[in-house]
Amino acid sequence: MHPKVSQSIIDTYNEVGVAHIQGAVSAQWMSAMTHVLDSAIADLRSGKPANRSSTLLGPAEFEDHDGYIRLIKIYWNYANLRKVVEHSDCPEMVADVIGSDSMQPWIDGTFIKEGRDPQTATPWHNDECLFPLSGQHSPSMWIAMTDVDHDNAPLQTLAASNKDKHRHVSSWAKDGITPPSNFHPWRELLERAHAPNADIRVWTAKAGDMLVIHSKTIHASLPRTTQRDGRRIGFSLRWIGSDIRYEHNPTARNPPFQGLDAVTEGAPIPESILPIIWRRTAGPP
Numbered sequence: 067m068h069p070k071v072s073q074s075i076i077d078t079y080n081e082v083g084v085a086h087i088q089g090a091v092s093a094q095w096m097s098a099m100t101h102v103l104d105s106a107i108a109d110l111r112s113g114k115p116a117n118r119s120s121t122l123l124g125p126a127e128f129e130d131h132d133g134y135i136r137l138i139k140i141y142w143n144y145a146n147l148r149k150v151v152e153h154s155d156c157p158e159m160v161a162d163v164i165g166s167d168s169m170q171p172w173i174d175g176t177f178i179k180e181g182r183d184p185q186t187a188t189p190w191h192n193d194e195c196l197f198p199l200s201g202q203h204s205p206s207m208w209i210a211m212t213d214v215d216h217d218n219a220p221l222q223t224l225a226a227s228n229k230d231k232h233r234h235v236s237s238w239a240k241d242g243i244t245p246p247s248n249f250h251p252w253r254e255l256l257e258r259a260h261a262p263n264a265d266i267r268v269w270t271a272k273a274g275d276m277l278v279i280h281s282k283t284i285h286a287s288l289p290r291t292t293q294r295d296g297r298r299i300g301f302s303l304r305w306i307g308s309d310i311r312y313e314h315n316p317t318a319r320n321p322p323f324q325g326l327d328a329v330t331e332g333a334p335i336p337e338s339i340l341p342i343i344w345r346r347t348a349g350p351p
């Protein structure tokens with residue numbers, strides 16, 4: 067097991083749906099990553115096309131207003147960013163937390179909050195609602211790229227929602243579909259998160275800490291309220307591990323992988339679509 071991952075971190079992940087690995091990445095790693103993210107933001111602001119190497123996930127998505135930046139799908143568009151992630155212990159640490167034998171990187175999201183606008187808060191959601199996947203190994207790895215104190219937009223989660231047997235119909239779901247019976251309404255997710263007795267955990271973090279968040283875990287972020295200058299940066303990457311199989315999700319508006327001949331219902335996502343960048347090897351006898 068990776069030295070930064072302990073049994074108690076794994077137990078917390080299984081119990082409440084989040085693992086907190088302190089000091090997971092180095093200052094040098096964060097500096098390289100921040101440099102790539104800032105260049106991507108500069109490119110997108112100037113309209114320069116990204117250096118794309120995959121058309122599978124399409125171009126980067128960029129939201130940039132009122133001190134709030136949301137940057138999606140940089141990983142497959144910027145080779146430099148892939149290098150920073152691949153030449154790190156990140157896949158191994160996440161694999162040890164979730165118990166996976168292989169790791170395929172999938173979709174990334176960067177969330178930067180600079181102002182004090184209440185809208186810098188991330189609304190309650192879970193990640194799996196639109197996923198076309200079955201299995202447990204599809205977590206987000208969220209890395210605090212700055213200190214994230216209580217007043218600097220920390221993530222908050224609904225403890226144990228990772229154990230839900232059902233799924234939710236996303237507020238972004240396709241209109242006019244009858245969801246499968248194991249999909250519950252989105253309002254139920256919101257009611258649970260806002261209930262007076264909800265077991266909400268707030269995850270303050272130091273720069274370099276990693277949170278591994280189960281894809282069922284209901285989460286959000288508080289708004290940035292600090293009077294201090296500076297920004298709050300969270301980089302997240304969704305991973306696909308060894309128990310994941312493709313499962314058509316009729317509620318998804320733009321279903322990833324749909325129409326690709328190589329992707330088969332009930333089968334793993336092939337390496338020709340998402341390369342495996344880390345595999346568990348047998349230890350010494």
Ligand SMILES: O=C(O)CCC(=O)C(=O)O
Pocket residue numbers: 175177187188193206208285286287300302
């Ligand atoms: O960093 C944030 O504010 C939101 C992160 C998040 O919700 C996610 O990665 O799914």
